[in-house]
Structure formats: structure tokens, C-alpha cells
Amino acid sequence: xxxxxxxxxxxxxxxxxxxxxxxxxxxxxxxxxxxxxxxxxxxxxxxxxxxxxxxxxxxxxxxxxxxxxxxxxxxxxxxxxxxxxxxxxxxxxxxxxxxxxxxxxxxxxxxxxxxxxxxxxxxxxxxxxxxxxxxxxxxxxxxxxxxxxxxxxxxxxxxxxxxxxxxxxxxxxxxxxxxxxxxxxxxxxxxxxxxxxxxxxxxxxxxxxxxxx
Amino acid sequence: xxxxxxxxxxxxxxxxxxxxxxxxxxxxxxxxxxxxxxxxxxxxxxxxxxxxxxxxxxxxxxxxxxxxxxxxxxxxxxxxxxxxxxxxxxxxxxxxxxxxxxxxxxxxxxxxxxxxxxxxxxxxxxxxxxxxxxxxxxxxxxxxxxxxxxxxxxxxxxxxxxxxxxxxxxxxxxxxxxxxxxxxxxxxxxxxxxxxxxxxxxxxxxxxxxxxxxxxxxxxxxxxxxxxxxxxxxxxxxxxxxxxxxxxxx
Numbered sequence: 001x002x003x004x005x006x007x008x009x010x011x012x013x014x015x016x017x018x019x020x021x022x023x024x025x026x027x028x029x030x031x032x033x034x035x036x037x038x039x040x041x042x043x044x045x046x047x048x049x050x051x052x053x054x055x056x057x058x059x060x061x062x063x064x065x066x067x068x069x070x071x072x073x074x075x076x077x078x079x080x081x082x083x084x085x086x087x088x089x090x091x092x093x094x095x096x097x098x099x100x101x102x103x104x105x106x107x108x109x110x111x112x113x114x115x116x117x118x119x120x121x122x123x124x125x126x127x128x129x130x131x132x133x134x135x136x137x138x139x140x141x142x143x144x145x146x147x148x149x150x151x152x153x154x155x156x157x158x159x160x161x162x163x164x165x166x167x168x169x170x171x172x173x174x175x176x177x178x179x180x181x182x183x184x185x186x187x188x189x190x191x192x193x194x195x196x197x198x199x200x201x202x203x204x205x206x207x208x209x210x211x212x213x
Numbered sequence: 214x215x216x217x218x219x220x221x222x223x224x225x226x227x228x229x230x231x232x233x234x235x236x237x238x239x240x241x242x243x244x245x246x247x248x249x250x251x252x253x254x255x256x257x258x259x260x261x262x263x264x265x266x267x268x269x270x271x272x273x274x275x276x277x278x279x280x281x282x283x284x285x286x287x288x289x290x291x292x293x294x295x296x297x298x299x300x301x302x303x304x305x306x307x308x309x310x311x312x313x314x315x316x317x318x319x320x321x322x323x324x325x326x327x328x329x330x331x332x333x334x335x336x337x338x339x340x341x342x343x344x345x346x347x348x349x350x351x352x353x354x355x356x357x358x359x360x361x362x363x364x365x366x367x368x369x370x371x372x373x374x375x376x377x378x379x380x381x382x383x384x385x386x387x388x389x390x391x392x393x394x395x396x397x398x399x400x401x402x403x404x405x406x407x408x409x410x411x412x413x414x415x416x417x418x419x420x421x422x423x424x425x426x427x428x429x430x431x432x433x434x435x436x437x438x439x440x441x442x443x444x445x446x447x448x449x450x451x452x453x454x455x456x457x458x459x460x461x462x463x
Contacts, residue, residue: 079285081285169430
């Protein structure tokens with residue numbers, strides 16, 4: 001869980017940096033994004049990393065499911081009175097629920113953009129690249145469906161934020177990295193990361209929706 | 214003070230239990246939680262009812278026997294306190310108090326509030342020891358140099374009384390804090406090095422066989438531990454386990 005989790009965290013940074021280009025909605029900006037999307041889907045090194053990414057997502061999800069099942073089985077009879085907030089934070093106890101929301105979002109997100117980019121019907125821009133920017137803009141600006149998509153996106157980002165709130169520092173603990181000096185730093189960075197990164201992601205579809213004429 | 218108690222009653226390991234209501238009056242604020250339970254049991258015996266079975270031994274907070282889940286927390290609301298050291302002044306007159314046994318597949322309920330914690334003993338038997346040659350030329354422990362910091366950490370880990378509150382508090386019923394404390398106390402000392410690899414592999418293996426859950430770093434264990442055992446021990450065990458898994462030829 002920790003190794004795939006840390007790899008997915010590193011993916012979040014790269015994916016965010018690439019997609020922040022969508023904040024430039026001018027024609028040049030869109031074409032720049034399309035050229036970037038073409039590079040990301042065709043450059044061999046990126047392709048290899050992307051297979052590692054698909055594997056990591058699936059492994060992380062299946063392993064998580066397995067852990068939830070085993071952990072539920074480890075306590076067949078529940079407490080009648082149970083005060084978990086006295087000793088732990090909500091996110092740490094609900095990683096399975098949060099992960100399920102995130103997985104559902106990943107499936108939606110990939111069917112909307114990744115599938116369309118590879119095999120779906122997609123127009124071309126003036127540079128001859130697949131016009132992914134137009135697909136993205138249409139998805140988030142298209143009437144009430146666009147509003148729903150933006151809402152789902154923001155909810156998913158909130159789930160990622162809570163997932164990371166626990167998961168970031170937890171990954172280091174699992175790997176045995178616990179140190180009097182470094183662990184407080186890791187925790188602080190983790191909390192900052194879990195707020196800033198999902199927030200930056202959420203800004204993108206909200207910005208696109210608000211940019212609608 | 215007068216209290217309303219909701220206590221788990223279960224005749225034996227195979228029967229189905231339930232929470233039963235009891236009223237108790239004139240409880241002294243200065244009595245311990247176990248003394249309050251003694252008072253209740255005396256009343257039950259006088260009435261000809263079956264007293265509530267619960268584990269207890271030293272009543273000094275050092276043996277780890279008392280094991281009640283009180284109002285949703287192991288050993289009740291006080292931090293770093295065993296049930297025997299929990300005083301009734303921490304409750305208010307008229308309070309309703311839930312008293313349940315530890316809940317974990319690895320800790321089957323034997324009767325009322327008594328659970329079987331043999332699983333922890335079997336984890337210790339799997340490797341929580343050092344094999345010492347007793348042929349007559351055994352080196353005195355105090356003749357072996359140990360860095361002060363390591364000695365302190367080992368001692369902190371060794372204060373674990375094996376009560377099982379970590380398992381009871383963990384949403385996954387994981388025994389990682391207990392096992393890691395026992396691995397740590399020996400991993401930090403020179404005497405523990407000889408069997409270090411086998412120890413961590415065997416103890417973790419036994420822990421899994423006993424049906425404890427997995428650690429997801431929730432941290433409830435350390436918060437509820439009556440001895441303040443820290444999560445650093447779990448990280449240390451993870452390091453020990455990782456390096457032993459890579460280098461052990463077993």
C-alpha cells in the first residue's frame with residue numbers, strides 16, 4: 001500500500017502541473033495543452049510509466065479491499081458503545097470508503113478523457129493534434145451535466161484530500177520511517193499537500209465552468 | 214454516587230451474550246472502577262444472582278489483567294490508565310456506563326467480561342525471548358555496554374504489560390503495537406541481536422495466524438495504551454521485518 005501510495009502521490013503532482021495548463025483557455029493555450037496531451041500519450045518513457053501507474057492503481061485498490069475484508073473479519077462482534085473519535089481521526093478509519101469514492105471517480109474521469117483520447121470520437125485542432133482541450137471544456141461547461149460533473153469532481157477531490165490526510169504520513173510509517181526530527185516534518189508536509197493539491201485540482205473544472213460566457 | 218450500568222453478560226464462550234442493565238447506589242468517588250464492580254458483585258451475590266466475571270490481578274496498574282471496554286474506550290476515558298487505576302470520580306452521579314469485553318476474533322469471550330488472551334502468549338512464544346546459555350559462564354547483562362538512548366527506548370518498549378488495549382482500541386483489531394513493543398525491547402539491545410531476524414519474522418507470522426487485523430496506522434492503540442507505548446515501535450518493527458525478509462534465508 002505504501003509504495004503504490006507514494007507513487008500515486010508523485011503522479012498527483014505531475015498530473016496537476018500538466019493540467020494547470022487548462023487555466024489558459026485561449027486558443028493558443030488549448031493548442032499547447034493538446035500538444036502536451038499528445039506528448040503524454042505517445043512518448044515511450046511516459047507510456048511505460050503510465051502502465052506502472054495503471055498497475056499501481058489496481059494493486060492499491062485490490063490490496064485495500066483485501067485489507068478492509070481482513071480487518072472487518074478480525075472483529076466479528078462489534079462494540080455496542082464505541083468512541084473512536086477519542087483516539088483517532090475520521091479519515092484514518094475510513095480509507096476504504098474514501099478509496100472507493102476515489103476509484104469510482106478515476107473510472108469516470110478516465111472514461112471521459114483517457115478513453116476518448118485513445119479510442120473515442122475526438123476532433124482535431126489547427127495544429128493537427130487531437131483536441132482534448134475541447135473535450136474537457138465541453139464536459140465541464142455543458143449545461144446541467146457540466147454542473148454535475150464539476151460537483152462530482154469537487155467531491156472526489158475532497159475524498160482525495162481526506163485520503164491523503166491520513167495516507168501521506170502513513171506510507172512513511174509503514175516503510176519504517178519514523179524519526180523524532182523528520183516525522184513531524186513529514187506530517188506537516190503531508191497535511192499541507194493533502195489540502196493544497198486537491199484544492200488546486202478542484203480549481204481547474206470550477207474555473208472552466210465559470211469561464212463559460 | 215448512583216450509576217446506571219450496562220454490562221455485557223455471556224454465560225460461556227459458546228453462548229450469545231447481551232448487555233444487561235444494573236443500577237448501583239452509594240458508590241464512593243474514591244473507589245476504583247474494579248471496586249465499584251466488586252460492590253455490584255456483592256449485591257448480586259446477596260440477591261442470589263450470578264456475579265459479573267471480570268479479569269483482575271494486581272490492581273496496581275502493572276499486571277495488565279483488567280480488560281474492560283468502558284464507555285467506548287479500553288480502560289475507560291482516562292489516558293495512560295488501567296481499569297484498576299481508574300477512579301469513580303472520573304464519572305458523574307447519574308451517569309450511564311457501558312462495560313464490554315475486548316472485542317477481537319483473536320480474543321474470544323470466555324465469560325461476561327473475561328476474554329482469552331492466549332493469542333498474545335503464543336506470539337511471545339514464537340520469538341519474544343532471548344536464548345541464554347546457562348552453562349555457568351553467562352555474561353552479566355550489566356557487563357555488556359548499551360548506549361543510553363537504546364537502553365531507555367528498550368525500557369520504554371518493555372513497559373508494555375500485554376493487556377490488549379491496543380487490540381481492543383484498533384478499528385482493525387490489530388496487535389501491532391503489542392508485537393512491535395516486544396520486538397523492539399529486544400531489537401534495541403545487544404542480547405537480542407543473535408535471534409533478531411527469526412524473532413521478527415516468527416512473531417509477525419504468529420500474529421497473523423492468530424487472526425489479528427492489519428495495521429493501517431490509525432494510531433488509536435498508542436492513544437489508548439495504559440503505558441504510553443509509542444508508534445515508533447511499529448515503525449521499528451516494520452524496518453526489522455523488511456530487512457529480515459530481504460536478508461533471511463528461511
